[in-house]
Amino acid sequence: MHPIRRQRLIAVIFVVVLATVAVGLVTYALRQNINLFYTPSQITAGEAPEGTRIRVGGMVVPGSVQRVPGSLETLFTVTDGAGEVKIAYTGILPDLFAENEAAVATGMMREDGTFGASEVLAKHDENYMPPEVADAMEKAMDKAHEARQ
């Protein structure tokens, strides 16, 4: 092989190997840091894993918001129309958190079946619903329709 071509080939192989390793590492890190979204019905069906960080979202059930007296802990329930999950959160809730509005919580399932949230996001204006929640609600509606037929 011509020496210049050979040099180029080595350079190309080097770059390819390096890029592969880099992409591999980045993808690995990505997989460690993604939070899967589960709907309340999936959680009711026991599909959600314990001990991994996941996200749960739905509408906050009216009348379900309770404050634990003397502390900053709040308990509330979210639903997608088919399933319900109880969420416990300690801290300050976002301004737009309200009953009958969409909320998305990040955290882990506890053994007693409640969801321990470390972060709660609420929608940010009245026209907006997080796409995951909209999607979950829609699926639950479809299921409800099927069940009725």
Add this chain to the structure above:
Amino acid sequence: MNPEIGHFALILGFALALCQAVLPMVGSYTGNRPWMAVARPLALGQLLLALVSFVALTLAFLADDFSVLYVANNSNSLLPWYYKISAVWGAHEGSLLLWVLIQAGWIAAVAAWSRSLPLTLVARVLSVMSMVAVGFYLFLLFTSNPFERMLPFPAAEGADLNPLLQDFGLIVHPPLLYMGYVGLSVPFAFAIAALLAGRLDAAWARWTRLWTNAAWAFLTLGIALGSWWAYYELGWGGWWFWDPVENASFMPWLVATALVHSLAVTEKRGAFRSWTLLLAIFAFSLSLLGAFLVRSGVLTSVHAFATDPARGVFILAFLALVVGGSLLLFAIRAQSLPNQGGFEWLSREAFMLINNILLVIATAIILLGTLYPLVADVLGWGKISVGPPYFNLFFVPLMLLLAPLMAVGGILRWKRTEWSWLRPALVLPLLISVVAGLVFPWLYAGAFHAGTAITVAVFVWVVVVLVRDIWRKSAYSGGRVRGLRRLTGSYYGMQLAHLGVACAILGAGMVSIYTAEKDARVEEGGRVEDAGYHFEFADFSVVQGPNYVADQAEVRVWRGERLVATLYPQKRRYLASGQLMTEAGIGGGLFRDLYVSLGEPLGDGAWAVRVHVKPFVRWIWLGALLMAAGGGLAMADRRYRARRTALAGSTIDNAVVTGSH
């Protein structure tokens, strides 16, 4: 009547943009000078029409014309007049109109300040920029008309502007950000023109650099303002969330930063040519991608606008056209631009290359993390989000690597630098920065912390290397002051921007490591202790604002026996929408911010509150300000002020060299 005038002006502007996209381009190929020359007056006409359109919408807001759907949705008669003006760009349609206005502004600016460039180049640049403008006019007119009426039954009252947006930050953040986003279409258009001509010379690089600096400085300010706004307005004291939309603005910034450096090499050494063009294309493509992510509502984000699938599809198609078309052109024409000038590994070129590689890697990693949820959704892997740990894991080490190299790159010579010359310039700064890094954590927090040590060492390293370099370069037989005055604006701009990077890194590091945050339940007179400060909640009261009612706390912050600050955090309820808003009470300082936000009433007069002590947080924005100022200084360099005739600038197309005006 006004809204219709605005609408007509918009349509006329679209027609002019169409002419401007076609005529000068065709003229540049047929050698038809009048067709090329018409680009400048058309640019002015476009700007005037866009301005008329924008003013018409603003007047509709000021006059509370709720028969206009967009006004009814985003304003209210109780809104103070300055928020009525800023509400013009408070939602999708109006912000797009602002986008079009700014695009017209940049086109007019290029038309006005390009007298020294050959007419063919100017014609092509203006034509390409107008093609981009045509895309946005179409988008505005067909999917997002801000002048749509609600007739015959207009709303009696407006729905009010989102309370989060009723703030000074929002008045200035989007215009600055858009100046940056749209400004990147200038280097993009220059790159396309260079590819079309198959020529790229020092004059091209010099002028592209000027425009890139301008766009970059605006983008820097826009992002920093957004971060500052999020910090004090969202009420949780965060300044960067790795939110998809923040990433969408950050990626073009990173690539534009790489472009600024790569352009320097292209101007001074004639190297990195095709790479520079590629970066210019990527920078603008990423800013369009940002527009797509924000406008289509495909991602969950605090910035997402209410969604409409047609808009997403439109921008996606536009994006595909721009990226696909320009990359195709690049693939065909890039070989015709040979690179010049070899260099050794210890040279400014080599360090610029490392800078570019690191910045592009950082961009790629952020792009992957931002788009991964989209890809996963499309492929049915489930709904996922990528958390900040992923971004921090890669971004922080990359920047901590980049910053020390940045300092060295700033003092290196072009082509080749002797190690024996460089070594003495680095030994003392290295010593000082290592000692500072080791000592500072003890002095500040009484305990060693590796993260602090590295952050401080990097900061000190950059500052010392930089100051030493200025000191050395300003040595002059005619005296120090004259020596300092002899250094170019370009040089000072670079040093100032690098200092800004160091400040931002110090701020980000310190606030990430030493933030002290506490949620608590307090009653009137209650106290919360945090990081050596006592927050005394002296009084809760109710206050009345122009369009809201607020619960307000009076918080006295004590350090020992000394009253440091009195803060008034509020919880507002806006009357029109009933929406709640936390207005944090912030006691700012150069070395620490005291930050109090009210949560919610817990009954019995008790409140959930959150207090933070945030050391050095202001350095982040201070750093961004320095960077933008650096960009401005570089633009004020004397080589841009000198009147250049057609003689001095070597030209893109030899057919039309002289008498370009």
